[in-house]
Amino acid sequence: MEQLVPTDHPGSLNKRRSGGSFAKKIAPYVLSLPAGVWLVLLFIVPLGSMLIMSLETCSPASGACVMTWHWGELPSIVNLYRGQFFTSLYFAALATLFDLIISFPIAYWIAFRGGRRKNFFLLMLLVPFFVSFVIRTIVWEFVLSNNGVVLHTLKHLHLMPQGFHVLGTGVAVVAGLAYNYLPFTALPLYVALERIDQRVLEAAYDLYASKRVGFMKVILPLTVPGIYAAFLLTFIPAFGDYVNQEILGGTANTMIGTVIQNEYTSAGDYAGGASLSLVLLAVSLVGIFLYARVLGSRTIEQYL
Amino acid sequence: MPDWGLEEHWQSDCNRLPSMSGRSETRSESRFGHARGSKANSSESADVRFEHITKRFGDAYAVADLNLEVHAGEFFSLLGPSGCGKTTSLRMLGGFEEPTEGRVLIGGEDVTDLPPYRRDVNTVFQTYALFPHLDVYQNVAFGLRRQGVDKSEIKRRVGEMLEMVDLPGFDRRQPAQLSGGQQQRVALARALVNQPKLLLLDEPMSALDAKLRRQMQVELKRIQSQVGITFIYVTHDQEEAMTMSDRLAVMWHGKIEGMGTPKDVYDNPTSEFVATFLGASNLLGGKIVRSEDNRTTVLTDSGVEITVPSERVPDLSMTSVKVGVRPEKIDLVPEGSERAPGHNILRGRVRVSTFTGVGNQYIVETESGVEVTVYAQNIGTQFAPRSGDNVVLTWPEEHTFTVRPLVGNIEINELEGD
Numbered sequence: 001m002e003q004l005v006p007t008d009h010p011g012s013l014n015k016r017r018s019g020g021s022f023a024k025k026i027a028p029y030v031l032s033l034p035a036g037v038w039l040v041l042l043f044i045v046p047l048g049s050m051l052i053m054s055l056e057t058c059s060p061a062s063g064a065c066v067m068t069w070h071w072g073e074l075p076s077i078v079n080l081y082r083g084q085f086f087t088s089l090y091f092a093a094l095a096t097l098f099d100l101i102i103s104f105p106i107a108y109w110i111a112f113r114g115g116r117r118k119n120f121f122l123l124m125l126l127v128p129f130f131v132s133f134v135i136r137t138i139v140w141e142f143v144l145s146n147n148g149v150v151l152h153t154l155k156h157l158h159l160m161p162q163g164f165h166v167l168g169t170g171v172a173v174v175a176g177l178a179y180n181y182l183p184f185t186a187l188p189l190y191v192a193l194e195r196i197d198q199r200v201l202e203a204a205y206d207l208y209a210s211k212r213v214g215f216m217k218v219i220l221p222l223t224v225p226g227i228y229a230a231f232l233l234t235f236i237p238a239f240g241d242y243v244n245q246e247i248l249g250g251t252a253n254t255m256i257g258t259v260i261q262n263e264y265t266s267a268g269d270y271a272g273g274a275s276l277s278l279v280l281l282a283v284s285l286v287g288i289f290l291y292a293r294v295l296g297s298r299t300i301e302q303y304l
Numbered sequence: 305m306p307d308w309g310l311e312e313h314w315q316s317d318c319n320r321l322p323s324m325s326g327r328s329e330t331r332s333e334s335r336f337g338h339a340r341g342s343k344a345n346s347s348e349s350a351d352v353r354f355e356h357i358t359k360r361f362g363d364a365y366a367v368a369d370l371n372l373e374v375h376a377g378e379f380f381s382l383l384g385p386s387g388c389g390k391t392t393s394l395r396m397l398g399g400f401e402e403p404t405e406g407r408v409l410i411g412g413e414d415v416t417d418l419p420p421y422r423r424d425v426n427t428v429f430q431t432y433a434l435f436p437h438l439d440v441y442q443n444v445a446f447g448l449r450r451q452g453v454d455k456s457e458i459k460r461r462v463g464e465m466l467e468m469v470d471l472p473g474f475d476r477r478q479p480a481q482l483s484g485g486q487q488q489r490v491a492l493a494r495a496l497v498n499q500p501k502l503l504l505l506d507e508p509m510s511a512l513d514a515k516l517r518r519q520m521q522v523e524l525k526r527i528q529s530q531v532g533i534t535f536i537y538v539t540h541d542q543e544e545a546m547t548m549s550d551r552l553a554v555m556w557h558g559k560i561e562g563m564g565t566p567k568d569v570y571d572n573p574t575s576e577f578v579a580t581f582l583g584a585s586n587l588l589g590g591k592i593v594r595s596e597d598n599r600t601t602v603l604t605d606s607g608v609e610i611t612v613p614s615e616r617v618p619d620l621s622m623t624s625v626k627v628g629v630r631p632e633k634i635d636l637v638p639e640g641s642e643r644a645p646g647h648n649i650l651r652g653r654v655r656v657s658t659f660t661g662v663g664n665q666y667i668v669e670t671e672s673g674v675e676v677t678v679y680a681q682n683i684g685t686q687f688a689p690r691s692g693d694n695v696v697l698t699w700p701e702e703h704t705f706t707v708r709p710l711v712g713n714i715e716i717n718e719l720e721g722d
């Protein structure tokens with residue numbers, strides 16, 4: 001009998017309901033608050049301050065900056081460091097290409113032939129990357145140095161002229177970039193390949209596709225989103241990288257990341273550094289935008 | 305590429321009937337009228353032979369010394385509980401699995417070592433396995449493109465095939481936008497469009513609900529009779545196998561337990577597994593005591609003599625046998641009735657009587673304590689005992705069969721399928 005009471009008082013029932021729906025309405029906002037605060041404090045605020053900084057004019061001597069609404073800073077500084085932009089573009093593109101070529105067979109092998117030990121092989125692939133980025137790069141420096149294992153042995157065997165060197169050239173930088181960003185290429189490729197249903201592949205063989213045609217018509221098309229995700233995840237950080245160039249590269253072939261670092265640290269030109277950073281950011285955003293347009297924004301999350 | 309000999313026929317009819325739907329019986333008959341006629345011509349459909357096929361995975365036998373012959377143009381089912389080796393057998397025909405021992409022959413040709421793409425066989429996979437990156441048209445056209453059929457021809461054949469499976473206008477849909485039944489029909493079209501000599505189907509209905517299943521069974525049967533090619537159909541559903549097949553084989557633990565037309569296998573099962581898996585059976589253990597005049601007498605463990613026509617005893621030298629009768633073959637008659645000539649009888653008392661609409665199901669406890677199930681049709685004229693009544697069970701000798709008793713047990717889940 002008591003359970004029937006609420007129906008006699010529809011008012012009280014409604015009140016309870018609307019109270020519930022209010023809590024329901026605000027719940028998502030409450031839950032997203034930590035992430036929202038994080039995003040605003042650590043992403044929006046720095047981004048805004050960088051944008052503002054790029055419009056200021058800084059004194060190289062004191063490092064003090066004043067707002068001058070100097071919109072001309074952007075085109076002029078991009079023009080000034082045009083060469084370094086192209087070098088970065090070139091090195092990052094080469095490194096990404098090598099990474100794709102190197103990691104595709106690895107990812108393919110683990111995904112299709114790894115059997116029960118897939119996770120073990122993936123771990124093996126990642127183990128070197130548990131070491132810090134800078135230390136890894138310095139080890140590369142040892143490996144590639146004139147008296148390092150590789151060159152010394154090759155020269156000793158007279159397979160390489162005595163004067164040959166790698167360190168301090170673009171080759172060393174590209175090699176370093178390719179090495180350091182390999183997991184960012186291999187993992188999205190692995191995810192894409194691993195998701196391919198073996199039965200779909202069997203269906204292709206059943207429908208008169210040879211192994212090669214099956215690869216071209218089924219595996220490759222189904223891996224395209226993974227390839228693009230791998231490309232973005234490798235190319236964008238490699239494009240802005242300065243560690244590899246500073247440790248492995250010479251004084252020539254300066255990359256844009258090094259320029260930005262110098263602008264902030266030694267030159268004290270915060271406005272210049274901020275402007276160049278914004279251009280880098282813009283390039284990355286264009287890449288992501290194209291990805292979303294071509295492959296659908298839904299697929300990107302599956303690979304990150 | 306087999307020459308189906310249907311090509312011109314399809315073409316000329318297409319011209320005549322631009323808006324064919326493929327649904328109406330008369331139209332489809334006229335469209336494919338020649339298909340049946342030319343079925344005997346083995347250039348379009350192939351016979352299949354398994355010779356001593358064994359497949360081991362590690363130490364485990366998935367298929368054990370299987371011998372099988374499927375005739376050209378036949379609708380043949382491999383029926384058996386989950387895990388009995390049906391899919392493995394089918395995969396060896398498709399070329400996805402290599403037999404550990406034995407030979408596979410398709411159309412007289414030894415294909416044991418041929419890869420899938422070199423076999424004139426197409427498969428409808430259990431999960432359909434449609435290409436997720438291609439639309440319906442491209443899915444169906446995939447095989448034709450690989451074979452280098454020219455564009456206009458592909459367009460025509462894909463169009464016709466989509467009409468035949470009742471999916472006209474679905475060309476540009478993505479597989480993810482289709483229902484289970486539609487995906488299944490695309491998978492069927494994708495295989496059939498290549499006009500293979502042999503079509504393999506691995507539980508193609510298992511993902512469909514009961515109603516759609518019934519509908520697709522009829523549809524599939526219609527399509528098979530139109531195209532006239534050999535179908536090998538894998539299922540764990542005994543009703544499906546019986547309603548659709550020309551012949552079927554019942555598999556268990558990698559072996560064939562019984563093979564023949566559905567009626568033969570049902571009426572005269574030769575193994576205890578078949579008797580229990582295919583429909584229901586009453587089985588009584590016993591020994592063969594004599595065999596004369598084409599009649600064999602079995603003395604059951606409870607001391608009753610049951611007579612069986614000798615041709616219904618798979619092996620007269622067996623000592624221990626089980627003698628069986630289907631529940632619908634038994635008549636219930638009042639207590640005290642005498643044995644009619646040519647009939648077997650048992651005496652007992654009705655324990656449970658259940659009305660099922662189409663009939664009554666009785667569970668009768670015989671004098672020796674064995675329970676026997678009886679189905680009686682609801683035609684209102686028979687003797688209708690109630691529970692507790694004493695009755696006599698009687699059935700003609702020719703509806704009795706004997707089987708070799710099982711070694712080991714049939715697990716309950718094997719009878720239910722998966």
Ligand SMILES: Nc1ncnc2c1ncn2[C@@H]1O[C@H](COP(=O)(O)OP(=O)(O)O)[C@@H](O)[C@H]1O
Pocket residue numbers: 361365366384385386387388389390391392393
């Ligand atoms: N690739 C495989 N590796 C190991 N065992 C397998 C493999 N494929 C099938 N089996 C085993 O072979 C037996 C038959 O399997 P399968 O042919 O799929 O049965 P069904 O299709 O009748 O359900 C099962 O016991 C299964 O576990």
Ligand SMILES: [Mg+2]
Pocket residue numbers: 387390391392
């Ligand atoms: Mg199976």
